[in-house]
Amino acid sequence: MPINKNHVLRNAVSLRVGLIGDPVAHSLSPRFQQAALDACGIAARYELWLTPADKLVERVRSLCDKNCLGANVTIPHKRAVLPLLDKIDPLAERIGAVNTIVHRDDYLYGYNTDAPGLLYALQEQGVGKAGPGGQISLKGYTAVLLGAGGAARGAAFALTGAGVERLIILNRHLERAQMLAADVQQYYDGPVFSLNDPAFLIPHPSAIIINATSLGMHEDASVLPTEVLARFDADTFVYDMIYNPSQTYLLCQARTIGLRSANGLSMLLHQGALSFTLWTGKPAPLGVMRAALE
Ligand code: NAP
Numbered sequence: 001m002p003i004n005k006n007h008v009l010r011n012a013v014s015l016r017v018g019l020i021g022d023p024v025a026h027s028l029s030p031r032f033q034q035a036a037l038d039a040c041g042i043a044a045r046y047e048l049w050l051t052p053a054d055k056l057v058e059r060v061r062s063l064c065d066k067n068c069l070g071a072n073v074t075i076p077h078k079r080a081v082l083p084l085l086d087k088i089d090p091l092a093e094r095i096g097a098v099n100t101i102v103h104r105d106d107y108l109y110g111y112n113t114d115a116p117g118l119l120y121a122l123q124e125q126g127v128g129k130a131g132p133g134g135q136i137s138l139k140g141y142t143a144v145l146l147g148a149g150g151a152a153r154g155a156a157f158a159l160t161g162a163g164v165e166r167l168i169i170l171n172r173h174l175e176r177a178q179m180l181a182a183d184v185q186q187y188y189d190g191p192v193f194s195l196n197d198p199a200f201l202i203p204h205p206s207a208i209i210i211n212a213t214s215l216g217m218h219e220d221a222s223v224l225p226t227e228v229l230a231r232f233d234a235d236t237f238v239y240d241m242i243y244n245p246s247q248t249y250l251l252c253q254a255r256t257i258g259l260r261s262a263n264g265l266s267m268l269l270h271q272g273a274l275s276f277t278l279w280t281g282k283p284a285p286l287g288v289m290r291a292a293l294e
Helices: 005-009 029-039 053-062 090-095 114-124 150-161 174-185 249-257 265-280 286-293
Strands: 015-021 044-050 068-073 100-104 107-111 142-146 166-170 192-195 207-211 237-240 260-262
Touching: 015 029, 015 053, 029 044, 029 265, 029 286, 068 265, 090 107, 090 114, 090 150, 100 265, 107 265, 114 150, 114 237, 114 265, 142 150, 150 166, 150 174, 150 207, 166 174, 174 192, 237 249, 249 260, 265 286
Parallel strands: 015 044, 015 068, 142 166, 142 207, 166 192, 207 237, 237 260
Antiparallel strands: 068 100, 100 107
């Protein structure tokens, strides 16, 4: 996606891009996005735009400013911004969440880079293969998705879009898992199972277990009892979308059992890299961005 020509011509003037959410102060995005903008010589500032719900319309409208490249969107506005935009990318439409807004030719476009960001993060860990067109395939894998909230929705569409053999959604509130399963099945022919009790989880070979719940952010706990996790084959990969703390209880369980695992920092990096390219039309300087996160 080329950067808006008008933006380039005005490069002497500082352009703006930022994060819309509430809260935003904790975000790592300014750190690695600013490093990327600077490394590519783009005269733009990445800002934190604290936006309570009653100010969302005004904030989104402000993105139409001629010096604004767009924005990232985080909790709690990823769904609420959809009707405020001019055009929504089909993947974001299916997921029902936008985390990246691009201001291009006086229009606001909505994208979801969390979903492909997860696939790139998995590929980096040797899970999945990139095809000739760069598309990542998860053929042969069974995905066990913990959670059915916003992040899980993106993951469910990403995983099924990448061709997993089957999807198992485990969520505390069963009806949310069932709703997500029904949404995914409109686009996916493979089997989707919904559970709310981990005891009924049947292990499959080549499993990817992805935590998309917030359990583990503030407490030493995980959705999966260790004895359930221990039933899975040695080739199982455990990915926790949480990156703060960097070692969650789930990751400790996986390590104790001897399963490969990673935290959500790589997903944060890749979703940010994809957003960067959408705003600027340039390949993201991944090394610079990764170093800024260290
Ligand atoms: P959300 O929409 O609020 O969903 C929260 C999910 O967690 C729901 O499935 C909820 O289950 C479950 N949950 C919460 N507390 C629980 C508990 N005590 N026991 C069991 N399940 C519990 O949040 P979200 O936006 O999807 O975010 C989820 C996590 O993903 C957060 O930690 C977020 O930081 C992380 N995330 C990371 C990245 C990244 O780039 N690495 C990107 C996006 C999100 P119920 O439906 O039953 O309530």
